[in-house]
Amino acid sequence: MQSIPIKQVGQRLVDAFLREYYYLRLSITDVCNFRCNYCLPNGYQAQPERQSFLTVDEIRRVGQAFAAMGTRKIRLTGGEPTLRKDFVEIVENLTALEGIEQLALTTNGYRMAKDVERWKQAGITSINVSVDSLDPRMFQQITGENKFADVMQGIERAFEVGYRKVKVNAVLMKDLNATEFHQFLAWVKNRPIQMRFIELMQTGEMDSFFQQHHLSGQRLAEQLVREGWQLQQKSLTDGPAKVFKHPDYLGEIGLIMPYEKNFCASCNRLRVSAKGKLHLCLFGEEGIELRDLLQSDDSQMLLQSRLYSALQGKREHHYLHQGDSGIRANLATIGG
Numbered sequence: 001m002q003s004i005p006i007k008q009v010g011q012r013l014v015d016a017f018l019r020e021y022y023y024l025r026l027s028i029t030d031v032c033n034f035r036c037n038y039c040l041p042n043g044y045q046a047q048p049e050r051q052s053f054l055t056v057d058e059i060r061r062v063g064q065a066f067a068a069m070g071t072r073k074i075r076l077t078g079g080e081p082t083l084r085k086d087f088v089e090i091v092e093n094l095t096a097l098e099g100i101e102q103l104a105l106t107t108n109g110y111r112m113a114k115d116v117e118r119w120k121q122a123g124i125t126s127i128n129v130s131v132d133s134l135d136p137r138m139f140q141q142i143t144g145e146n147k148f149a150d151v152m153q154g155i156e157r158a159f160e161v162g163y164r165k166v167k168v169n170a171v172l173m174k175d176l177n178a179t180e181f182h183q184f185l186a187w188v189k190n191r192p193i194q195m196r197f198i199e200l201m202q203t204g205e206m207d208s209f210f211q212q213h214h215l216s217g218q219r220l221a222e223q224l225v226r227e228g229w230q231l232q233q234k235s236l237t238d239g240p241a242k243v244f245k246h247p248d249y250l251g252e253i254g255l256i257m258p259y260e261k262n263f264c265a266s267c268n269r270l271r272v273s274a275k276g277k278l279h280l281c282l283f284g285e286e287g288i289e290l291r292d293l294l295q296s297d298d299s300q301m302l303l304q305s306r307l308y309s310a311l312q313g314k315r316e317h318h319y320l321h322q323g324d325s326g327i328r329a330n331l332a333t334i335g336g
């Protein structure tokens with residue numbers, strides 16, 4: 001791969017289908033302290049190979065190469081990204097990169113009440129937090145943890161320290177939390193929360209769980225429109241949620257429906273795993289090694305060349321409809 005022409009350096013990240021990539025989802029650890037039933041039902045299991053997660057310098061070099069190629073937004077994810085002891089240092093390094101306008105975080109929220117002020121000071125511009133139920137018992141049933149009150153406190157604290165909006169994620173599942181749809185709506189009536197319902201995605205480790213609990217978001221979209229919610233326009237660095245607003249609500253509703261037709265047509269994001277592989281899609285491939293080019297600042301040009309040429313192999317869409325989740329055992333290994 002090292003013989004790629006250097007003219008590709010500084011190129012914008014455009015794929016063969018003319019989609020441009022502004023958004024990097026960067027996983028910084030596979031480790032998680034929750035056991036969400038749709039993700040890591042048995043908790044995090046350490047891998048025998050013991051390859052370490054990217055260091056702060058390696059993470060900075062990933063960010064630097066993407067920023068040079070037009071990336072404007074980086075989202076830190078995991079596993080649970082805030083479990084890293086050097087989390088604040090990682091944030092400070094990425095915030096300092098020229099061209100990165102948004103440094104976002106996806107978290108299970110368990111450290112938020114204590115740490116969100118430091119995250120804000122370090123440079124996290126927006127936070128997405130997972131809250132799969134507003135009922136503490138259901139929350140524990142889904143996540144395996146009795147942490148509902150802590151996460152709710154964390155959200156309140158985020159507002160106190162100056163975040164004007166928080167996005168909340170719930171994977172909506174039949175026979176579990178789906179009956180709470182209207183409670184979630186009521187919750188955001190007077191709160192500046194974008195409440196997002198994510199369709200359960202099938203991954204390699206699921207057996208009958210997907211068939212048992214998957215619920216199409218399409219019916220929810222129709223219901224929202226019937227109830228007076230209006231679909232909003234998207235901006236270049238937005239994720240895949242369809243966002244709805246209602247004149248009577250301060251909060252917003254987002255629907256993430258990966259099984260919807262044309263979901264991938266607006267794909268604007270790439271992923272790098274916690275061990276330094278580039279993933280062109282959330283589903284369906286093994287990843288392209290970057291780590292050998294993350295060892296020195298001198299490899300930036302080769303790194304950019306590798307990113308550009310790898311991107312030309314990105315497929316048009318996922319194959320989830322055929323039940324093909326590629327090699328993705330669960331989404332914690334790549335950060336969702």
Ligand SMILES: Nc1nc2c(ncn2[C@@H]2O[C@H](COP(=O)(O)OP(=O)(O)OP(=O)(O)O)[C@@H](O)[C@H]2O)c(=O)[nH]1
Nearest residue numbers: 106128167169198238239240241256258269282336
């Ligand atoms: N199929 C698919 N799902 C995605 C993609 N990007 C995000 N998701 C899912 O969307 C859900 C919410 O993701 P978040 O990490 O909160 O971020 P986001 O909604 O993409 O990002 P923002 O718009 O930046 O807030 C997770 O379950 C992700 O797995 C994608 O490219 N493809």
Ligand SMILES: C[S@@+](CC[C@H](N)C(=O)[O-])C[C@H]1O[C@@H](n2cnc3c(N)ncnc32)[C@H](O)[C@@H]1O
Nearest residue numbers: 039078079106107108130169200201331335336
């Ligand atoms: C993998 S987690 C990593 C960040 C953090 N630990 C959290 O839970 O927010 C990122 C997102 O992926 C979502 N997710 C995980 N597995 C999923 C699945 N099978 N289907 C749909 N969403 C999933 C989670 O709900 C979460 O919002």
Ligand code: SF4
Nearest residue numbers: 032034036039079108
């Ligand atoms: S969804 Fe997030 S919090 Fe839940 S097990 Fe997966 S990585 Fe952990």
Ligand code: SF4
Nearest residue numbers: 264267281282317318
């Ligand atoms: S499934 Fe793959 S191609 Fe589709 S939007 Fe997600 S990352 Fe992009």
